[in-house]
Amino acid sequence: MITSMTACQQAKTENPLLQESDSPYNIPDFDMIQVSDYLPAFEAAIKDQRENIQKIVDCPDSATFENTILAFEESGRLLDRVSRIFFALIEADKTPELAEIEKKVQPMLTDLENEIMFNKALFERIKQVYDNQHDSLQGEDQKLLEETYKEFVRKGALLPDDKMARMKEINLRIADLQQQWGDMVPNATNDAVVWVNKKEDLAGLSEADIAQCAKDAENLGKKAPYAIVIVNTTQQAILTSLDNRELRKKVFEASVHRADGTGKYNTYPIVCEIAKLRAEQAEIMGYPNYASYSLEKTMAKTPENVYAFLKNLISQYAPKADAETKEIEAFARQTEGPAFNLEPYDRFYYSAKMKKQLLNVSEDEVKPYFNIDSVLINGVFYAANRAYGLTFKERKDIPLYHPDMKAYEVIDKDGKSKALFYTDYFRRPTKRGGAWMDGFQKQSRQWNQLPIIFNVCNSAKAPEGQPSLLTWDEVTTMFHEFGHALHGILSDCQYNRLSGTSVARDFVEMPSQFNESFASIPEVFDHYALHYKTGKPMPEDLKERMLKSINFQSAYALGENLAATCVDLAWHMLASKDIPTPEQADAFEAEALRQVGLLNNQIPPRYHTSYFNHVFGGGYAAGYYSYLWTEVLAVNVADVFAQRGALNPATGQDMRDKILSRGNTGDLMQMFSDFTGMEQPDASSLLRARGL
Template sequence: MTENPFFSPSTLPYELPPFAEIREEHYLPAFERGMAEQLAEIQVITADPEPPTFENTVVALERSGALLRRVESVFFNQASADTNDTVQAVDAEVSPRLAAHGDAIHLDRALFERVETLYRQRAELGLDAQSLRLLERYRTRFVRAGALLSETGRERMRDLNQQLAAAATAFEQNLFADTGNAALVLGSAEELSGMSPDEIAAAAENGRALGHDGAYVLSLKNFSNQPALASLDDREVRRRLLEASLGRGLESNGELVVRMARLRAERAALLGYDSHAAYAVADQTAGSAEAVSAMLARLVPPAVANAERESAALSAAMGDGGPEAWDWAYWSEKVRKAEYDVDAAAMRPYFELDRVLRDGVFFAAEQVYGVTFSERPDLVGYHPDVRVFEVFEAGGEPLGLFLGDFFARGSKRGGAWMNSLVLQSDLDGRRPVVVNNLNIAKPSPGEPSLLTFDEVTTMFHEFGHALHGLFSAVRYPFFSGTSVPRDFVEYPSQVNEMWSVWPEVLANYARHHETAEPMPAELVDRMQQAERFGQGFRTVEYLAATLLDWAWHTLSAGADPGDMAEFEAVALAKAGVAVQAIPPRYRSAYFAHIFAGGYAAGYYSYIWSEVLDADTVEWFRENGGMRRENGEVFRRELLSRGGSVDPMEAFGGFRGRAPEIGPLLERRGLAD
């Protein structure tokens, strides 16, 4: 296939992938040639008769696999954002082969010996700090992949990795199908009483798009508690919606979850660790499973106590006993409206998508960092909904491209995420291309897209990841952008959430979509006060998912977790977060972060990173808030450096001390 667009670098600006030319039949040949080319490049390295040097071994490794990187970045973004049967078939075929390909490199004895030789000589090589860190990180990657194992151990490692790759793909594809099939189909608008007219219209449009003409369809988000639960008046409809959400994957993914947990435990033991959690955290900023367990144990009691106080308030408002899980969000909105005069539905007209994007997200970035954005309709995305923006420095110098894919569709998985399509690197002279994916309900033609405040926060959050990629200024692609420890990667994105409620920013974007009137200042104040009510629920919901992840991945090799549902119940009770009316944010059967993504034993990272985030927000406030000088410091010391420095050393250099947990406890209402 000589005309495969992946076979040569893109000629488009910033090497944006040529989406208009890419067809599904291009993927498998590109993967096959990409893997073959990289193995040939590795063979050149290991066959070199010259003694290993940093250039002929480590830099050569960094330069290898260019074609494979091109196809991987595009394919796996499409597999998440615009999948179909063909893409899923390629995914199922190629994922185990990619796992085997990675093992072929990391378990290559001759290659590791060259890296190990340089590692032993590292003090005499005269390397600068970033090059030295690259050598050390490559050596760590090889060792953690099993380079020190016997040949028998290496063979078992290869087998485990391929089994896990295939299982993760199966989990994700099962979940995608189950989530689509579990969408709640309603026959009348009356059943949607409580939702706004535009939300009802969006449900009707969703019904048409999914082949249910005349019906109203509530498609499910990735997490347990669906947004519509806050507004649906009909208690039975709320119950059906939540049970549809909680029931996803129970049949299709139950055995997969148990098998993956056992395989990961065996792999960790093979490498000398007590559990997968111990293996995973050893290479994170937390450093040890004990440190994570201690933090979580500290948070659970005050979070549950806070949730119990909220439950009592809901019970008083309901007047007929405590809330069931499908009642909590609905009655929380009632209490917020009564206590704080805040109506979430009444706020939505002030959050029109394009204004939030341009006058909120982009405006904040311009004020803090000086960057500007220009839409490029001449550049084509991978789907008609995708918008492409060129990003410029304050002085007009080109920085990179940002792609926004904001709307939900049947071919997109749930949730929100950022991907890098082109990694920044001085080694190969590339500037970054990043994409944000959200799942906002697409409005009917001609209607505005109005967001909930949670969706506004998500947009700012994901753009924090985008800035981390766009501001990357590293020499080696290994360190580019968000290539940092898992329990650090959420930190910059969580910091960026603060601008969503910063007075200058909120006043600029929170305007009524019909009248352009700003959101009343008193409503903003009440909204921020009301945010404290509900922190108990949100923290317990999050901790329950985190502790489920932790329970699955602290299993020792050979342990049999038994039935998935029973294991869940025991784990939640043991951790002290089995609150009947607060289901975990994710149950195991649809916990894609840990069974189909990279967060296995890492979901704790959100709150671990939030410690850094809350402390950083305090730093901005102490130093005058939204000032370009502050943005420049944060960009220079943290956002631009990717993984090229130890992240906690970078934080210490930025903050002038180690992080403190006090601001996080205050934010979440746990300080007492």
């Protein structure tokens, strides 16, 4: 069989996306790639995969693992490369030119996926291999066969023609709607910026934060001297310090209403149509709702199991949340008077003041010790070196898609090159909100391919010549996303389809949430929490107060996550006939939260429906619960590390061998059990770890 790259070489193309790079690792050559290269590259790569699929179908020999399953694994190799590069930029640096290309590319990709998934002749060969060779195959070969066969079945390969045709239509429409969502939500978030005319209105902010507001105003067209940008979550961290209550209210409401139709943008028509189409998909496949359909392939298995897990947490959390709110309001009334009523835009502000009074610690006091460069090199990388034996060498010879990026070669304990790791930490208007990990290339022994992994965040970049200082939340976000990166970097699998983070949603967040635990381990903390001017470590008394403050009034963080999780599930537990109209969407969300005891003005969902990108723009539909589910797994894993020595290389090697290197090559619960020695996760550890 002609491989994808050979086919392109035969075509003698000059498109850098379709050629083996001269650079190490076959890295994307961003110095050479032009915007005009993407569409022809997709056209060529799609043509290449079509031809490869046709060769499988036309093969005169009986279907075997080699001539069908391995051939199918190989068929989309070139398209995988082109897609990974293009969609990395769509997420992190989406220019208007790239957005126009995306509008053309998405229907092409959806057409191809439909064409492949509903190719009866191809599926018949896959089914023959599954029926005849499954039991004789072992290890990753058997797992690759299972995953390939089940993917076709779940997409509708066994459906009758009429239902198959409808599934194709649904797939195309959902892809189109998600593209609309991907355009609208970042635009809505950027448009929600709050303009400020007078510096005195920013009282309470540090000089560095005020300078950042001035810089943001400059970047966004300078309609006023200062701009407060809105981040992706409901609550805005800037409310912690902003003295001006009316401005706090304005910022909070700009966040909440960014895309609900009260202003320029309204995502509810997209939300309701996506939810209806997903419900119809599930019904065509024989499930009562999309949640039942989606959860079948996860660790949780059923909505009932997820709700049982959530109800247990809610019952323990609710009284603590109420007590926390009363404490903050009582504290605020000491200065604002007995008639003062705490509002959601007040909560962070008075909680921070209360924390300062009780624990004598504030963000402004600790931020000078969290220089982003030190957090990365002396914290994130240092922990990975101590636990897993990895070292990181910055590579300034590697082309990058944006000047803010950096690239590092990852070298294993045996001195051999293991991966490339890119960072892209600073926010910009062309980047979507949030933080994430992905890869330009996944690890695969079959393809003789080492991983090229990247982390993206949205921290503020300091003005030229000043250090970029982080909040504690941003510090833990860097550790979190690097946990995902390690899952990709340390992968040691035969097949691309199974490697790295190609695991169920309610397992994939475990390595990342576990990696957060390294941020507060004393030896690691002391190594990176260095004052940006003096280079001295954080004083012991401040460190003690700061670490003690991590779980101060932590009910909020759990509550906003629980609320968002229940909003997600509520939308995906509906039959298609019961999906609300766009005009009813707000009321539907509120009623869904009321029914589970989470309708709380003081603790709104981390994401309201209208900007819930994980669910309506990403791959977490009926799966946002996985952040809490995997946090349980992560706490259990962290307990094992603590028992054996948090930076014990033997424990790190055990984690590599039993979890991080294995991708989706085995049963995920068994992997967890093999490492922890536990038959089932211990959910009680979650509230303990959060200080509740």
